[in-house]
Structures are given as C-alpha cells and as structure tokens.
Amino acid sequence: MDNTNIILKIEGLCKAFGSNVVLNNFNLELIKGENIVVLGKSGSGKSVLIKCIVGLLKPDKGNIHVFDTNMLELDQESLDKIRIKIGFLFQNSALYDSMTVRENLEFPMRRHWISLTSSEVKNLVEESLDNVGLLHAINMMPSELSGGMRKRIGIARTLIMKPKLILYDEPTTGLDPITSREIVQLMLDLQKKYHTSSVIISHDMSVAKLTANKIIVLLDGRNYAEGTYDELKKSSDKNINQFFEFAS
Amino acid sequence: MKLPKGISDLLHETGQLSSFVVRFFKEGFKPRYEWEELFKQAFINGYKSLPLVGITAFIMGLVLTVQSRPTLAEFGATSWLPAMIAISIVREIGPVITALICAGKIGSSIGAELGSMKVTEQIDAMEVSGTNPFKFLVVTRVLSIAFMLPILVILADLIAIYACYIGVNFKDVVSWKLFYNKVFNSLEYSDFIPALVKSFFFGLTIGLVGCFKGYNSQKEQKELDMLQILL
Numbered sequence: 438m439d440n441t442n443i444i445l446k447i448e449g450l451c452k453a454f455g456s457n458v459v460l461n462n463f464n465l466e467l468i469k470g471e472n473i474v475v476l477g478k479s480g481s482g483k484s485v486l487i488k489c490i491v492g493l494l495k496p497d498k499g500n501i502h503v504f505d506t507n508m509l510e511l512d513q514e515s516l517d518k519i520r521i522k523i524g525f526l527f528q529n530s531a532l533y534d535s536m537t538v539r540e541n542l543e544f545p546m547r548r549h550w551i552s553l554t555s556s557e558v559k560n561l562v563e564e565s566l567d568n569v570g571l572l573h574a575i576n577m578m579p580s581e582l583s584g585g586m587r588k589r590i591g592i593a594r595t596l597i598m599k600p601k602l603i604l605y606d607e608p609t610t611g612l613d614p615i616t617s618r619e620i621v622q623l624m625l626d627l628q629k630k631y632h633t634s635s636v637i638i639s640h641d642m643s644v645a646k647l648t649a650n651k652i653i654v655l656l657d658g659r660n661y662a663e664g665t666y667d668e669l670k671k672s673s674d675k676n677i678n679q680f681f682e683f684a685s
Numbered sequence: 686m687k688l689p690k691g692i693s694d695l696l697h698e699t700g701q702l703s704s705f706v707v708r709f710f711k712e713g714f715k716p717r718y719e720w721e722e723l724f725k726q727a728f729i730n731g732y733k734s735l736p737l738v739g740i741t742a743f744i745m746g747l748v749l750t751v752q753s754r755p756t757l758a759e760f761g762a763t764s765w766l767p768a769m770i771a772i773s774i775v776r777e778i779g780p781v782i783t784a785l786i787c788a789g790k791i792g793s794s795i796g797a798e799l800g801s802m803k804v805t806e807q808i809d810a811m812e813v814s815g816t817n818p819f820k821f822l823v824v825t826r827v828l829s830i831a832f833m834l835p836i837l838v839i840l841a842d843l844i845a846i847y848a849c850y851i852g853v854n855f856k857d858v859v860s861w862k863l864f865y866n867k868v869f870n871s872l873e874y875s876d877f878i879p880a881l882v883k884s885f886f887f888g889l890t891i892g893l894v895g896c897f898k899g900y901n902s903q904k905e906q907k908e909l910d911m912l913q914i915l916l
C-alpha cells in the first residue's frame with residue numbers, strides 16, 4: 438500500500454505503570470480520510486493509548502509513526518511542530534478555566550502562527566466558533582458553559598489549527614443521548630469539511646456505528662477484535678457482544 | 686539496607702524539588718518569553734495582595750510602637766521610638782511579615798490553581814497544543830512573585846512607618862517633619878538593600894514551592910476517575 442496514505446501507524450505498543458500492564462502489543466493503522474473507533478471498557482487503557490500517540494506518555498516498547506514521522510525519536514521542537522497537526526479532544530474538554538472562550542481559541546494560534554494579524558486571528562476564531570454553532574459564546578468563561586457546549590468549544594479549539602489527524606477521547610461520555618448525537622453529527626460534518634482522519638476512543642457502540650470505518654476492540658491491552666460495525670455485530674464472542682447489548 | 690518510608694519520601698521529594706528548581710532556571714532564560722502572562726500574574730499576585738499586606742503592616746507598625754513605648758519610657762528614651770521602630774521594620778519585620786502573608790495567600794492559591802489544572806488535563810492540553818506549559822505557567826508565576834514581593838515590602842514598610850507616626854502621636858505630639866527626620870536619619874541604604882534582596886529570594890521560594898506542589902500534584906487514579914465521572 439502507498440505509504441503516504443497512512444496517517445498513523447502503531448506497532449507493538451506496550452505500556453505499563455509499575456506492575457499494572459495497560460497496553461500489551463497494540464497495533465493500529467489509520468488510512469487517510471478514515472475513522473477508527475477504539476472501543477474498550479473504562480480503565481482498559483484507551484486514554485493511555487492516545488496519550489502515547491501525542492507523546493504525553495512514553496511507551497515502554499513499540500513504534501508510533503504519525504505522517505511517516507517516528508514520534509518517539511523527535512526532539513522537543515519537532516515534536517511541538519508535529520503536535521500542531523494533531524488535534525486532541527480531551528475527555529472533559531480541558532478548557533482553560535481562567536480564559537474566555539476567545540482566549541482559549543487564540544491560545545495555540547498566538548504561539549505558532551505569530552505572523553497573523555489580529556484581524557486574521559479574529560476571523561479564524563469566529564469561523565471556528567461558527568463551525569460548532571457557538572459564535573454567541575465567544576466572550577463567556579468556561580464555567581458558564583454546559584457540558585455539551587464545552588465539548589463543542591473543545592472541538593473548535595482543536596480544529597482551529599487545521600489538524601490533519603484528530604484524536605477524540607470519549608467525545609460523548611457524560612452527555613445525554615440527544616447531545617451525544619449532535620456532537621457525533623458535528624464531528625462528521627467537520628470531517629467532511631476539512632478532510633481529516635480521526636481516532637475515536639469510546640465505550641459507546643452507537644458512536645462507533647455512526648462514525649467508524651473500522652472498529653478495534655481493546656481488551657487486555659491488545660487488539661481483541663477488529664472489523665467493521667456489521668462484522669463485529671455478527672460475532673458471537675461475549676466480550677464483543679456486551680458492547681452491542683448496552684448500545685441504544 | 687532499606688530506609689524508613691518517612692525518610693525516603695523526604696529525600697525523594699527533596700530531589701524532585703531540586704530538579705524542579707533546576708528546570709526553572711533552565712527554561713526561564715530561554716525564549717520565548719511570556720510577557721503578557723507575566724504582567725497578568727504580577728497584577729494578580731502583587732496588586733491584589735496589597736490590601737491584606739497593607740492592613741497587616743499598618744497594625745504591625747501601630748502595635749509595635751504602642752507596646753515598645755512603656756519600656757523606652759522607663760529609660761526616658763521615648764524620643765528614640767521612631768528610629769527604633771523604623772529600623773526593626775525595614776530590616777526584618779517588613780520582609781518577614783509580607784513574605785509570610787504572601788506564602789499563605791499566593792503560595793496556596795497557586796498550588797491549588799495549578800493542581801486543578803493538572804487533574805483536569807489543562808496542562809496536558811497546553812502541551813499537546815505545542816506550548817511549553819512549564820514556561821507559561823510556572824516561570825511566569827515564580828518570576829512575578831519574586832519581583833512583586835520586594836515592591837510589596839517597600840509599600841508595607843512605608844505603611845508601617847506611617848502607622849508608627851500615628852502610634853507615637855497617641856501620647857506625644859510629634860510633627861510629621863520631626864518624625865520624618867528622625868526616621869530617615871537613622872536609616873541607611875545598608876538597612877534597605879539586604880532586606881529587598883532577601884525578599885526577592887523569599888518570593889522566589891514561595892513561587893517555586895507553590896508551583897512545585899501544584900504542578901506535580903498527582904491525584905490517585907481512583908479519585909481522578911471519580912472526578913471524570915462527576916464532570
């Protein structure tokens with residue numbers, strides 16, 4: 438297969454905290470324009486997995502290539518450069534509490550695109566907020582926002598740097614089903630608009646159904662099963678079936 | 686041989702704190718400099734501490750004067766009151782009281798702020814957006830306290846000396862001009878300068894310890910999971 442089409446490639450990833458083995462030989466390959474959903478129960482190491490991808494955690498063993506760059510051999514400066522091209526939506530949005538929504542969105546830009554004029558910055562912020570339908574919240578503080586709005590602002594902040602790869606950490610956890618559905622729809626719309634690829638971490642099969650080109654079930658730190666939604670649905674394995682049972 | 690847990694924990698934390706301090710000096714002097722955040726923190730940590738520091742300084746000056754007076758009166762030396770109070774305030778009491786108040790007010794609020802940023806992943810979010818969170822959060826806060834504390838000390842000294850003037854006038858009648866001359870004839874630069882240098886380092890220490898506690902706060906994973914459920 439043509440190498441330039443592979444956005445993210447993880448081989449043999451292992452990570453343990455002391456005696457607690459979290460990831461044990463995990464593999465993943467993400468092709469341009471696709472979405473991979475990693476399904477797993479709470480505590481199965483999903484967050485650890487994507488934190489390894491962006492270099493927040495150092496894996497014990499294995500290889501991670503993003504856009505054909507080996508993430509584990511980079512110095513700080515090149516790592517920062519490549520991190521701009523990766524969007525990361527945190528589990529609880531991780532908005533900066535002490536800043537307004539506008540400042541939250543400006544934060545990464547003012548550091549990496551220093552040459553932008555203030556009107557260009559303003560336009561980008563407004564465009565990004567408009568994308569998530571929250572232009573009116575521009576001067577609010579994060580504490581004034583609801584959970585769904587925080588997620589949207591988080592998405593806007595992630596998208597403002599025009600990343601090619603987006604990592605979503607449980608984008609719908611803690612939201613009601615209707616809001617979850619809206620967030621998933623937003624993710625799909627934005628993907629169409631900006632041609633991104635994404636890794637979506639979730640324990641929610643209904644998210645996987647709507648977004649996934651491929652699903653990887655993470656269990657015992659390895660790829661327990663892989664396939665499309667329909668393929669997994671046919672499976673008779675009870676570890677896989679439980680994800681379907683609780684899906685709405 | 687295995688060290689007792691208490692001692693090995695202490696040594697461990699001392700080591701961590703030292704490497705934190707080394708990192709501060711390494712990163713603090715490399716560009717890019719976060720001026721905007723530095724001024725913002727200087728405003729928060731300096732200006733907003735002024736009322737508390739001011740009130741305490743005022744009370745210190747007043748109480749010190751009123752309580753020293755009877756003793757000095759026994760020797761008929763009440764005319765030395767302004768000079769004595771001014772010297773003790775400028776040399777020692779001003780810097781120490783100001784630093785104590787700031788350690789309580791600023792040190793703990795920074796620890797809490799960075800700690801909550803850590804557990805809600807805001808520090809991680811800064812890092813993945815390609816910003817150096819250490820530089821943005823820690824260096825600016827520590828420097829802002831280190832530079833604001835000497836300024837607060839000067840203001841506290843002035844307020845305490847003025848309170849001394851009021852205290853002297855409870856019993857005697859001393860004109861401001863006479864008081865002023867007595868105070869400033871007795872003070873020398875060698876009283877001021879070491880006190881200011883000292884308070885700079887007090888500030889550095891307060892900032893470093895507060896930031897260290899917050900930046901390295903590590904919630905138990907269970908608590909963290911609980912927090913994520915609640916959020």
Ligand SMILES: Nc1ncnc2c1ncn2[C@@H]1O[C@H](COP(=O)(O)OP(=O)(O)O)[C@@H](O)[C@H]1O
Nearest residue numbers: 454459477478479480481482483484485486906
């Ligand atoms: N920084 C850390 N230090 C120690 N253990 C950790 C750390 N981060 C995660 N873990 C452990 O890794 C396991 C997986 O955590 P996580 O990836 O957050 O689960 P989830 O799949 O719910 O996102 C948990 O058992 C947790 O205790």
Ligand SMILES: [Mg+2]
Nearest residue numbers: 483484528607
């Ligand atoms: Mg998680």
